[in-house]
Amino acid sequence: GQNIDQPTEMTATExxxxxxxxxxxxxxFNGLFWYQQHAGEAPTFLSYNVLDGLEEKGRFxxxxxxxxxxxxxxxxxxxxxxxxxxxxxxxSFSGGYNKLIFGAGTRLAVHP
Amino acid sequence: DVKVTQSSRYLVKRTGEKVFLECVQDMDxxxxxxxxxxxxxxxxxxxFSYDVKMKEKGDIPxxxxxxxxxxxxxxxxxxxxxxxxTSMYLCASRTGLSTDTQxxxxxxxxxxx
Numbered sequence: 001g002q003n004i005d006q007p008t009e010m011t012a013t014e015x016x017x018x019x020x021x022x023x024x025x026x027x028x029f030n031g032l033f034w035y036q037q038h039a040g041e042a043p044t045f046l047s048y049n050v051l052d053g054l055e056e057k058g059r060f061x062x063x064x065x066x067x068x069x070x071x072x073x074x075x076x077x078x079x080x081x082x083x084x085x086x087x088x089x090x091x092s093f094s095g096g097y098n099k100l101i102f103g104a105g106t107r108l109a110v111h112p
Numbered sequence: 113d114v115k116v117t118q119s120s121r122y123l124v125k126r127t128g129e130k131v132f133l134e135c136v137q138d139m140d141x142x143x144x145x146x147x148x149x150x151x152x153x154x155x156x157x158x159x160f161s162y163d164v165k166m167k168e169k170g171d172i173p174x175x176x177x178x179x180x181x182x183x184x185x186x187x188x189x190x191x192x193x194x195x196x197x198t199s200m201y202l203c204a205s206r207t208g209l210s211t212d213t214q215x216x217x218x219x220x221x222x223x224x225x
Contacts, residue, residue, distance in 0.1 A: 008152075031211050042116075042202065042216035043155075050211065087154065091210055097160075097168065098210030100145075104154040 002026045004103035006088050011109045012078055020073045020086050020106045028093030034062050034073045035087040037105065043087055046073070075108075083110045115139070116217035118203050124223045131190040133220050135203030141215075142208040144186035146170075146178060148199040149219070155202065161186055162208070193224045 003025045012018040024032070031050040035043035049055055049064035049071060061074040075082055088103040119134035137144065143162050147155040147170075157170030159178040167178050175197060179187045186205075190197055200221050204214040 004154075033213060040219075042218050044216070045213040048211065048213065089155075097162075099157060099160075099170070100214060101157075102147075102155040104152055 002090075002092060002094075002101055004088055004090055004101060006086075006103040006106045008104070009107045009109070011111065012075075014078055014080060014110055014112050016078050017074065017076050018078060018108065020075070020088075020108065022071045022073070022088035022103060024069050024071070024088070024090050024103075026090050026092040026101060028098075029066065030091035030093055030098055032062075032064055032071050032091070033087075033089040033100070034060075034071075035089065037085045037087060039084070046086075078110050080110050080112070083108060116203060116205055116215050118201075118217040118220050120220050121218060122221050122223075124225065125190075125193050126225050127194060129190075129193050129224075131193050131222065131224075133188040133190075133201055133203075133222070135186045135188070135205075135217055136184050137186075137203075137205040137215070137217075138184065139205060139207075139215065140183065141205040142183075143206045144180065145204040145206070145214065146176075146186065146188045147202045147204065148172070148197075149202055150199050158188065193222075195224050198222060198224045 034046040037043040047062035085105040145160040146158045161180040203217040206214045
Protein backbone atom coordinates (compact mmCIF):
# COMPACT_ATOMS: atom_id res chain seq x y z
CA GLY A 1 0.00 0.00 0.00
CA GLN A 2 0.92 3.66 0.01
CA ASN A 3 1.76 5.30 3.28
CA ILE A 4 3.17 8.64 4.38
CA ASP A 5 4.01 9.27 8.03
CA GLN A 6 4.87 12.51 9.77
CA PRO A 7 4.53 13.60 13.39
CA THR A 8 1.16 15.05 14.32
CA GLU A 9 2.41 17.98 16.38
CA MET A 10 5.63 19.75 17.25
CA THR A 11 6.50 22.78 19.32
CA ALA A 12 9.55 25.00 19.09
CA THR A 13 10.89 28.31 20.35
CA GLU A 14 11.20 31.49 18.33
CA UNK A 15 14.69 31.78 16.85
CA UNK A 16 15.39 28.04 17.13
CA UNK A 17 15.73 25.34 14.47
CA UNK A 18 13.16 22.58 13.94
CA UNK A 19 13.24 19.49 11.76
CA UNK A 20 10.01 17.89 10.57
CA UNK A 21 10.45 14.32 9.36
CA UNK A 22 8.47 12.44 6.75
CA UNK A 23 8.76 8.76 5.86
CA UNK A 24 6.98 7.22 2.92
CA UNK A 25 6.23 3.92 1.27
CA UNK A 26 4.87 4.43 -2.23
CA UNK A 27 5.19 2.87 -5.63
CA UNK A 28 6.35 4.77 -8.68
CA PHE A 29 8.06 7.57 -6.75
CA ASN A 30 8.43 10.74 -8.83
CA GLY A 31 9.28 13.36 -6.26
CA LEU A 32 8.31 14.84 -2.92
CA PHE A 33 6.73 18.20 -2.05
CA TRP A 34 6.47 20.14 1.17
CA TYR A 35 3.60 22.58 1.65
CA GLN A 36 2.81 25.05 4.40
CA GLN A 37 -0.79 25.55 5.48
CA HIS A 38 -1.89 28.22 7.94
CA ALA A 39 -5.13 27.58 9.77
CA GLY A 40 -8.12 28.21 7.53
CA GLU A 41 -5.98 28.85 4.46
CA ALA A 42 -4.85 26.98 1.37
CA PRO A 43 -1.61 24.98 1.32
CA THR A 44 1.24 26.88 -0.31
CA PHE A 45 4.32 25.40 -1.98
CA LEU A 46 7.58 25.30 -0.05
CA SER A 47 9.87 22.83 -1.80
CA TYR A 48 10.25 19.98 -4.25
CA ASN A 49 12.86 17.20 -4.14
CA VAL A 50 13.35 14.43 -6.66
CA LEU A 51 17.07 13.72 -6.25
CA ASP A 52 18.82 12.72 -3.04
CA GLY A 53 20.26 15.56 -1.07
CA LEU A 54 19.51 18.91 0.45
CA GLU A 55 17.67 21.77 -1.24
CA GLU A 56 18.09 25.09 0.51
CA LYS A 57 15.78 28.04 0.08
CA GLY A 58 16.31 30.83 2.55
CA ARG A 59 15.33 29.79 6.08
CA PHE A 60 13.80 26.56 4.79
CA UNK A 61 15.65 23.48 3.57
CA UNK A 62 14.36 20.09 2.46
CA UNK A 63 16.24 16.81 2.34
CA UNK A 64 15.48 13.59 0.51
CA UNK A 65 16.84 10.06 0.72
CA UNK A 66 15.10 7.88 -1.84
CA UNK A 67 16.76 4.67 -0.67
CA UNK A 68 15.45 5.22 2.87
CA UNK A 69 12.05 6.61 1.87
CA UNK A 70 12.77 9.61 4.06
CA UNK A 71 12.58 13.37 3.85
CA UNK A 72 12.79 16.23 6.29
CA UNK A 73 11.96 19.90 6.28
CA UNK A 74 14.34 22.09 8.24
CA UNK A 75 13.18 25.49 9.44
CA UNK A 76 15.84 27.86 10.78
CA UNK A 77 15.54 31.10 12.75
CA UNK A 78 11.96 30.30 13.58
CA UNK A 79 9.45 33.12 13.59
CA UNK A 80 5.99 33.24 15.12
CA UNK A 81 4.50 33.33 11.63
CA UNK A 82 5.96 29.86 10.99
CA UNK A 83 3.25 28.42 13.23
CA UNK A 84 1.31 26.35 10.70
CA UNK A 85 0.77 22.82 9.46
CA UNK A 86 3.43 21.36 7.21
CA UNK A 87 2.32 18.79 4.66
CA UNK A 88 4.56 16.17 3.11
CA UNK A 89 3.30 14.93 -0.27
CA UNK A 90 4.71 12.29 -2.60
CA UNK A 91 4.16 12.04 -6.35
CA SER A 92 3.27 8.45 -7.07
CA PHE A 93 2.78 7.04 -10.54
CA SER A 94 -0.07 4.56 -10.53
CA GLY A 95 -2.96 3.70 -12.77
CA GLY A 96 -1.34 5.57 -15.63
CA TYR A 97 -1.22 8.90 -13.80
CA ASN A 98 1.00 10.81 -11.46
CA LYS A 99 -0.92 11.48 -8.26
CA LEU A 100 0.02 13.53 -5.25
CA ILE A 101 -0.40 11.59 -2.00
CA PHE A 102 -0.44 13.64 1.18
CA GLY A 103 0.58 12.87 4.71
CA ALA A 104 -1.74 13.99 7.49
CA GLY A 105 0.41 17.03 8.21
CA THR A 106 2.50 18.23 11.15
CA ARG A 107 1.11 21.10 13.20
CA LEU A 108 3.99 23.29 14.36
CA ALA A 109 3.51 25.74 17.20
CA VAL A 110 6.22 28.38 17.65
CA HIS A 111 6.23 30.10 21.02
CA PRO A 112 8.20 33.11 22.30
CA ASP B 113 -0.13 36.05 -10.02
CA VAL B 114 -1.50 32.55 -9.81
CA LYS B 115 -5.10 32.35 -8.71
CA VAL B 116 -7.52 29.56 -7.86
CA THR B 117 -10.90 30.62 -6.56
CA GLN B 118 -13.73 28.64 -5.04
CA SER B 119 -17.35 29.72 -5.07
CA SER B 120 -17.93 29.68 -1.31
CA ARG B 121 -15.78 29.73 1.83
CA TYR B 122 -18.55 28.34 4.02
CA LEU B 123 -21.61 26.34 3.09
CA VAL B 124 -24.34 24.71 5.18
CA LYS B 125 -26.63 22.16 3.54
CA ARG B 126 -29.17 19.60 4.66
CA THR B 127 -28.95 15.84 4.22
CA GLY B 128 -30.20 14.82 0.79
CA GLU B 129 -29.61 18.17 -0.88
CA LYS B 130 -27.67 18.44 -4.12
CA VAL B 131 -24.55 20.52 -3.62
CA PHE B 132 -22.36 22.22 -6.23
CA LEU B 133 -18.85 23.40 -5.43
CA GLU B 134 -17.24 25.50 -8.12
CA CYS B 135 -13.56 26.08 -8.77
CA VAL B 136 -12.00 28.48 -11.28
CA GLN B 137 -8.34 28.94 -12.17
CA ASP B 138 -6.86 31.69 -14.29
CA MET B 139 -3.53 30.05 -15.16
CA ASP B 140 -4.60 28.04 -18.21
CA UNK B 141 -3.67 24.84 -16.34
CA UNK B 142 -4.50 21.50 -17.87
CA UNK B 143 -4.92 19.59 -14.63
CA UNK B 144 -7.45 20.27 -11.89
CA UNK B 145 -8.14 18.40 -8.67
CA UNK B 146 -10.69 18.14 -5.88
CA UNK B 147 -9.58 17.08 -2.40
CA UNK B 148 -11.23 16.85 0.95
CA UNK B 149 -9.27 17.54 4.11
CA UNK B 150 -10.20 16.01 7.45
CA UNK B 151 -8.31 16.15 10.76
CA UNK B 152 -5.80 13.34 11.08
CA UNK B 153 -6.37 12.14 7.53
CA UNK B 154 -4.70 14.78 5.43
CA UNK B 155 -5.81 15.69 1.93
CA UNK B 156 -7.52 12.89 0.05
CA UNK B 157 -8.10 13.03 -3.70
CA UNK B 158 -11.73 12.79 -4.79
CA UNK B 159 -11.53 13.38 -8.55
CA PHE B 160 -9.18 14.96 -11.01
CA SER B 161 -9.28 16.13 -14.60
CA TYR B 162 -6.42 16.38 -17.06
CA ASP B 163 -8.38 18.04 -19.84
CA VAL B 164 -11.74 19.52 -20.71
CA LYS B 165 -14.53 16.94 -20.44
CA MET B 166 -12.08 14.39 -19.05
CA LYS B 167 -12.27 13.09 -15.49
CA GLU B 168 -10.64 10.40 -13.43
CA LYS B 169 -11.57 8.96 -10.05
CA GLY B 170 -9.27 9.62 -7.18
CA ASP B 171 -9.06 7.65 -3.97
CA ILE B 172 -12.49 8.45 -2.52
CA PRO B 173 -14.93 9.18 -5.40
CA UNK B 174 -18.00 7.56 -3.85
CA UNK B 175 -20.86 10.00 -3.38
CA UNK B 176 -19.28 12.62 -5.65
CA UNK B 177 -19.25 13.50 -9.33
CA UNK B 178 -17.46 16.22 -11.30
CA UNK B 179 -17.85 18.30 -14.39
CA UNK B 180 -15.30 20.10 -16.53
CA UNK B 181 -16.97 21.82 -19.45
CA UNK B 182 -14.37 24.59 -19.72
CA UNK B 183 -10.65 24.49 -19.10
CA UNK B 184 -10.73 27.03 -16.30
CA UNK B 185 -13.65 25.57 -14.36
CA UNK B 186 -13.95 22.30 -12.41
CA UNK B 187 -17.10 21.56 -10.46
CA UNK B 188 -17.63 19.05 -7.67
CA UNK B 189 -21.16 17.73 -7.21
CA UNK B 190 -22.62 15.97 -4.22
CA UNK B 191 -25.74 14.35 -5.65
CA UNK B 192 -27.32 13.73 -2.25
CA UNK B 193 -25.34 15.22 0.60
CA UNK B 194 -24.78 13.16 3.71
CA UNK B 195 -23.41 14.10 7.13
CA UNK B 196 -20.19 12.17 6.51
CA UNK B 197 -19.44 14.59 3.68
CA THR B 198 -19.01 17.42 6.16
CA SER B 199 -15.45 18.48 5.47
CA MET B 200 -13.09 21.07 4.05
CA TYR B 201 -13.00 20.83 0.25
CA LEU B 202 -9.94 22.09 -1.58
CA CYS B 203 -9.59 22.60 -5.30
CA ALA B 204 -6.17 22.70 -6.96
CA SER B 205 -4.74 23.15 -10.42
CA ARG B 206 -1.43 22.41 -12.07
CA THR B 207 0.26 22.47 -15.45
CA GLY B 208 0.56 19.23 -17.40
CA LEU B 209 3.95 18.61 -15.84
CA SER B 210 3.56 16.35 -12.81
CA THR B 211 6.66 17.76 -11.14
CA ASP B 212 5.16 21.24 -11.06
CA THR B 213 3.47 22.27 -7.86
CA GLN B 214 -0.28 22.32 -7.45
CA UNK B 215 -1.88 25.65 -6.65
CA UNK B 216 -4.71 25.46 -4.17
CA UNK B 217 -7.87 27.45 -3.75
CA UNK B 218 -8.86 28.84 -0.32
CA UNK B 219 -11.18 25.93 0.42
CA UNK B 220 -14.88 25.50 1.11
CA UNK B 221 -15.93 24.35 4.55
CA UNK B 222 -19.09 22.34 3.97
CA UNK B 223 -21.36 21.36 6.83
CA UNK B 224 -24.15 18.88 6.14
CA UNK B 225 -26.85 18.83 8.82
